Amino acid sequence: MLSAESASVIRATLPAVGGALDDITTRFYATMFSERPELLDGMFNRGNQASGAQRRALAGSIAAFAGALLAEPDTRPDALLARIAHKHVAVGVTDDQYTIVHKYLFGAIAEVLGEAVTPEVAAAWDEVYWLMAGALIAQEARLYLEAQVRPGHPWREWTVVGRRDETADTVSFLLRPADGGPAPRARAGQYVSVRVRMTDGVHQLRQYSLSSAPGEDVRRITVKRVEGTGGTPDGEVSSLLHRTVREGDTLTLSAPFGDVVLDETDEPLVLVSAGIGCTPMVAMLEHLAATGSTRQVTVLHADRSPAAHALRADTRRLVDGLPDARAVFWYELGADEVPGARSGRLDIAGVDRMDVPADASVYLCGPLPFMRAAREQLLRAGVPARNIRYEVFGPDLWLADDTAA
Template sequence: MLSDTARPVIEATLPLVGSRIGDITPLFYQKMFAAHPELLNGVFSRANQANGQQRQALAGAIAAFASHLVNHPGTLPEAVLSRIAHKHTSLGITEDQYPIVYKYLFEAIVEDLGEAVTPEVAQAWTEVYWLMADALIKIEKGLYAKQANDKMWMPWKIVEKTPASPTTMTFVFEPADDTPVTPGEPGQFVSVRIPVADGLLQARQYTLSADAESTERRVITTKYNDGGEVSPIMHEKFQVGDVVELSNPYGDVTLDDGDGPLVLATAGIGCTPAASILRALATNGSDREVLALHADRSLDTWALSDQMLGDVQKIDGASLKVWLEQPQPELAAVGTAGSGVTGAETHEGFMNLDEVDLPENANVYLCGPLPFMQKVRSQAIAKGIPATKIHYEVFGPDLWLASQN
């Protein structure tokens, strides 16, 4: 917890720092990468730096952590820390990198805020930083220790490459050496690290879209990002037989081990965690009540549709509802809702939970574009689902966290 000396200083300066953190973080990254360009080689995403998302996510995390310390003395924001720690470990962040971040972050704070950073203010915010850093280091050490190996990157061979829709591709990998393999959990992701056009290594996280618990294969489904650095190489240049570096599996939004009802609400390529969860339930012969909800532009763009439809039919207590933006001929024949997709109730338009009876005491899992998740979360809460039972996965930096501050 914050010391008695630091707490009133943080409480008094949080509005100022919070209002400036969006300007401080770009200055921080500029300074850090100028001194340590190696951190852009396989650790930080150059794309997320260019579009500003990483800066927004860092600003949101700092503001959220400091606000929590002020408003909830004696506790830490466990959910925030867990989400950050899993992303860090999927990229191989190590304890010795935290002093580097501290040095350039505080240089940026001093440069931006000037005389407002008195010795007392500097000491108080230093305390905030190291409370957060030490908590993350502890969690990350625990996550690394759970792995079946002590390696960050391992060679995996592509054994299958199959289109999952016109813009998505499913890759199946098998181990390319004898490194012990950690089984994943449904909902987790792995990082893929590859050299891009100029030779720089770049890493991206992709959900294990099937067979997450296997130690013999990894399955991911990726969306082609026109103008991106990594996905075009994967889609256009990767071939069966190529060997690629993968991380161990990480991610804290995973299938719970209970037997209560589940609601899986997804949109677009956000279907991958739900597909992984459905595959695990089907494989394990589960009879849990599962309501899968998916929104997409059309049947053609819905990645993993066959996999999800097939697995829902194998789970006794499962049902699937689909919302499609573009009119479909088969839907026109049956009205706005009907059985236009075999094994699913289909709707035209956007997902709306007002049209859905949600199971009582359900755990709700969300994945998709940020506006979609915010809207569906609000609708779920309005229908009586406690916020603590709603879990979300963000692809890339967590801008939802940033938008809350």
């Protein structure tokens, strides 16, 4: 519900502000962390800070929200923020932190744009910010309440009751609540934050999808060790978990969150993944098997090779156990090692059209370029955009890239 006066100002200034958002968010984070370094301890992912992914995601969300307000000024686009709200509660964001962000963000806007930020311009963008913050605060309060955890404190200790090497660079951890109580309610497709203390004493958080059926008291997360490329460092949290965590150790996990969850309809289901993006898909398959589902299910997965395909045996077992399910795997190398596997990259056009019907509910998970390409193939196959949902690990750069484009 953007006021008419502010809408006029935002429409006039959005090109200038949008064009400067990368500079604004860069300065925003640099100043905030310089003056509030405690925020880097257990709140912000310093890997995403170093790569620029976090600032790109923030810039994209601000621009998208402002654009949505202009398109429909009489409504507040709360649905646009659902993914952000889930990420926030999974790391323990609280209401008061929006005031901190406001201070440094608007300071950065003033520094970057200078005299262009008149009182009228500042007031209009202030209105946009607090509309966005208000929507997030309301959603996050509801999510904390539903998860039955105190705002800012979604944490619980879990005991590692099993460790299984899935591939050379992927390991699964089986976890049980350390206090002996029941596991919190979860939905297939959700993730948890893992909070670990690094060797320099700073806590870092990473999100990992649950790769087991959500109804079980023993939960599983499957962690791929992130290898640095192009001069970027290896993933510090995934490397630490692989190197140090053994059966009997304790991990700090958040309650489960995430808005990309398996629907409870009888519509055909298509699960499309690549690499470690298979983890939420396996959780969905586990849930379907545990509940005796008779849905038509098609699993389409692409990977580097059979040896790199994490949870492959679990996927095959679950697909074979469902009454109306099939799976197609693509491998860049070694496809001939797996009966029925195909060589190369995922090609939905080569799949029987009956296995990817237009009325299917489709879930995507994997690297962003893969998901973009898969979505285009699905659209060409006749699946409507509204039926396609995606999960992204880390900041939502799909939204950021679409806004920039």
